[in-house]
Amino acid sequence: MTTETQNDYPTPEHATPSEQTPDKIARLITELGVGWAKYGLSIGRMALQQSARALETTGELLGTIAAKVDAASAPKPKDETVEVKAEIVDDPKK
Secondary structure, eight states: OOOOOOOOSOOGGGOOOOSSOHHHHHHHHHHHHHHHHHHHHHHHHHHHHHHHHHHHHHHHHHHHHHHHHHHHHSOOOOOOOOOOOOOOOOOTTO
C-alpha cells in the first residue's frame, strides 16, 4: 500500500514573486522602529516635564520654608522706647 501526499505548493517554475519582498519588509520594519522611537520620545518628554513641575513645586516650597526659618531665627528687635518723666518744680526763688 502506497500513500501519496498531495503538495499544494506551487512548483518553482509556476511560483509567483511574493508581495513581501525584502525591500518592503525592510521598509515595514523601519516604519515600525520609527513609530516606537516617536512613542518613546513622547513618553520621555512627558516624564521630564512632570519631573520639572515637581522640582519647581519643591523648590518653591523650600524657598517658603527657608524664609520662615530665617524669620524665626532672626533676633527680635528690643523695644527701645525710653520713657522720660519730668516733673516741673516751681522755682522757690521766684
